[in-house]
Amino acid sequence: MSKSLQAIRGMNDILPEQTPLWRFFEAKVARLLDNYGYKQIRMPIVEFTELFKRSIGEVTDIVEKEMYTFEDRNGDSLTLRPEGTAACVRAVLEHGITGGGQVQKLWYVGPMFRHERPQKGRYRQFHQVGVEVFNLDGPDIDAELIVLTWRLWGELGIRDAVKLELNSLGTSEARARYRNALVHYLTSRLSELDEDSQRRLKSNPLRVLDTKNADTQAVLVDAPKLVDYLDEESRVHFEGLKARLDAAGIPYVINPKLVRGLDYYSKTVFEWVTDKLGAQGTVCAGGRYDGLVEQMGGKPTSGVGFAMGIERLILMLETLEQIPQEISRQVDVYLCAFGEAAELAALALSERVRDQLPSLRLQVNAGAGSFKSQFKKADKSGALYALILGDDELAQQVVGVKPLRGQGEQQTIAWDALSEHLATCVVQG
Numbered sequence: 001m002s003k004s005l006q007a008i009r010g011m012n013d014i015l016p017e018q019t020p021l022w023r024f025f026e027a028k029v030a031r032l033l034d035n036y037g038y039k040q041i042r043m044p045i046v047e048f049t050e051l052f053k054r055s056i057g058e059v060t061d062i063v064e065k066e067m068y069t070f071e072d073r074n075g076d077s078l079t080l081r082p083e084g085t086a087a088c089v090r091a092v093l094e095h096g097i098t099g100g101g102q103v104q105k106l107w108y109v110g111p112m113f114r115h116e117r118p119q120k121g122r123y124r125q126f127h128q129v130g131v132e133v134f135n136l137d138g139p140d141i142d143a144e145l146i147v148l149t150w151r152l153w154g155e156l157g158i159r160d161a162v163k164l165e166l167n168s169l170g171t172s173e174a175r176a177r178y179r180n181a182l183v184h185y186l187t188s189r190l191s192e193l194d195e196d197s198q199r200r201l202k203s204n205p206l207r208v209l210d211t212k213n214a215d216t217q218a219v220l221v222d223a224p225k226l227v228d229y230l231d232e233e234s235r236v237h238f239e240g241l242k243a244r245l246d247a248a249g250i251p252y253v254i255n256p257k258l259v260r261g262l263d264y265y266s267k268t269v270f271e272w273v274t275d276k277l278g279a280q281g282t283v284c285a286g287g288r289y290d291g292l293v294e295q296m297g298g299k300p301t302s303g304v305g306f307a308m309g310i311e312r313l314i315l316m317l318e319t320l321e322q323i324p325q326e327i328s329r330q331v332d333v334y335l336c337a338f339g340e341a342a343e344l345a346a347l348a349l350s351e352r353v354r355d356q357l358p359s360l361r362l363q364v365n366a367g368a369g370s371f372k373s374q375f376k377k378a379d380k381s382g383a384l385y386a387l388i389l390g391d392d393e394l395a396q397q398v399v400g401v402k403p404l405r406g407q408g409e410q411q412t413i414a415w416d417a418l419s420e421h422l423a424t425c426v427v428q429g
Contacts, residue, residue, distance in 0.1 A: 010116070010124030020327040021314055026109060028155060029129050036148050038105045038131060043087040045111065049077040054296055055086035055264055057204070064203075066114040080113035084130040085264070085289065085305055086296075093298045098134045107131045109310075120315070121280030127310040137290065137302035139240035142268045143248070145306055149272060149284055150250050156313070157322040158274075162283065164250065165271045167258040168238040169206075170230045172266060172291055178229035179205055185223050192219050209257040225256055234267050241268055264292040268304065276319050277312060284308035332361040332426045334378035334404075338371060338390040346389050349399070349415060356419040360426060379404055384426060387418075401425075 007013055014022060030040070049069050056062050068080040081087050088106060092098045109129045116122055133141050146164065153159040169175050183205050190198060194213040201208060211217060230238075245252055258269055269287035277283075286306025293301035317323055337346035350364045363381055365374050378386040384407065388400030399418055402410040413421045 008124070010118035012123060012125070018314075020330060021317065021323060022310070024324060024327045025156075025310065025314060025317070026129075029109070029152065032148060032152055032155070033107045033131065036105075036144070038107045041088060041091060041106045041108050042110070043081075043084070043091050043108060045081055045113075046078050047081055047087055047090065049079040051086050051090055051296075052079055052082060055089065055292060056083070057264070062114060066116055068113045068115060082114045083112055084108055084110070084128060084307060085132060085292070088130065088132045088305075089293055089296055089298075089303070092134060093293065093296060098293070098298070098301055101135050103136055104132075104134045106133070119279070121277050121309075121312045123311060128307045129310060130305060130307040131286075132303065132305035134293070134301055134303050136304070139237050139244060139268070142237075142241050142288065142304055143244035145286065145304065146245060146250065146270060147248050149306070149308070150248070153272075156317060158313075158316050158320055161276050161316065161320055162272045162274050164245075164252040165255040165258055165273060166238075166242070166252050167226070167255055167269050168230060168234050169226065169259065169266055169269055169287075170234040174229050174231040174234060175206075175226075175266070178224065178226050181224040181229065182206070182208075186219070189219050192216070206259040209259050220257070226259075227256060237267055264289040264295065266290050270306070272308075274316060276316055280312055282309075283312045283316065329382040329384070330361065331363045331381040331383040333363070333385050333387060333422060334381050334383040335362065335364045335387040335389065336371075336374040336378060337365060338374070339394075342389045342391065342394050343368070345394055349389070349418070352415075353419050353422065357423055360422060385422075 033040075049067070052067060053063055062082050067082050070078060072078050088108065092104060092106075098104050107130065109127070111125050111127050113125055115124055118124060131145060133145070150159070150164075153162055170178070183201065186193065186197075186201050186205065186208060190201070192215060193201065193208070194211065194216050197208045197211050197213065197216045208216065209220065209223075211220075242252075255271075258271060259265075265287045267288040267290065270285065271282050272284040273281045274283055275281065284306055286304070288302070288304045290302045290304075291300075292303055293299070335346050335350055337343045346364055350362055353360065353362060363383070365377060369377070375386060384403070384405050386400075386402045386404055388402060393399055393412075397415050398412050399415060400410055401413050401418075401421065407425070411421075
C-alpha cells in the first residue's frame, strides 16, 4: 500500500477547534496595534536567498543550518522566509516609503520557516506577529514597543507569567571592540568551552554568551562585560529607555548575556521570557537595527522592532487557562426547520435577522432531519438557543425560542419581534 499522506514534520494543521483562539489572539493584536498607530504590511513568503545572507549574517545558525532554500526553474536561489524583519526592510526600500526621513510604523503577521528539531513550542513552520519602526532613533520608540507588549500581556491575562529582560549591544564600533576582547579571553580558555561554543567563537563569538552549557557558563563568569565597552551614545540611549520604563511602571531585569541571534542588532535588545513553557522560554523579542537598511543598500535609516511567536503565546493562554469564555462558543442561535415550507421560510427569516443583528452568530440547520436529530445538532453546536420553525409556527408566523443552556422556559415569538428578542437575550447578554 502507498504511504498515507500527512503533513511535513514540524508543520502543523491548525484545526477548527483551535482556530477560534488564534482568531481571538490575532484580532486582539490587530486592534492594539491599530490603536497605537501602526499600519499593516504584507510581504511574500518567498524571497531571494541573498536577502537573508546579507541581513541575518552568513555565519548565523539560521543561514548556515536552518533555512529552507531551493533553486527555482529560472535558476534563482530562493528561501522560505525564516524571519520577517529582512523582508520588511526589503519592502520599504523597494517601494521607497522610508525615503526622505519618512517615519513608518508597520506590522505584519504570518508563517516563518526554519529547519529545526521540532518540539513543543518550536516548529519548522511557525507564525509570528512582527512590528518594525523606521526613522525614529530615540529611546521613546523603543519604550513604546515594550509598553504596547506589556499592555497586550495585560489584556491576555498573562502579565504575571512573563518577565522583561534588557540589554544594550552598543554601536557597531563598540560591539567590535568588545568582540575582540571577548575572543581574546575565550581563546585563552578554549579547551574549557563546549564544542558548539568553540565553533561559535570563530563565526559569531557573541552567541557564546547565551550558551546553555554549564561548563562554558562558568568560564564566562570572568569574561569581559559588554557594558564596559559601551559608547556614550549607547549609554545615554539605554538610560533613556530605562527611565521611560520606570515611568510606565514596567518591571525589567538587565541581562548582560542577552545578545539575540541575528547580526543586525545594535543598542537596545529585549526579550519577554516565561518559565511556563519549559525549554521554549522566549515569547517575544526584538531590538534596534540602525545599520540594517544601509547594509541592504539604502540610506542610513534607524530601525527598531520585535517579533512574537503566536504558537507559544497560544500555548501560554491554554496552559494558564486564559481562554475567554466567549470563544468556546461559535454559535449563538441554531434554527431548526421541519418540512420544505418551513425550510424556505427559515432561509428568509434568518437573513432578515442577520440584517438586523450583524454580530449574531446564527446557524440554520442543513440536511433536514427529524426533530430529535436537529435538536441534537443544535445542542452539539454549543448554541444558547434553538429556534423552532414547523408547520404550526409557519401558519401563525411565530417561532419557538428554546433555551439550551438552562436560561429559562421556551417562548413563542412573532417573526417581526424575533430580532429584538434575540438582541436582548443573546447579543446584549
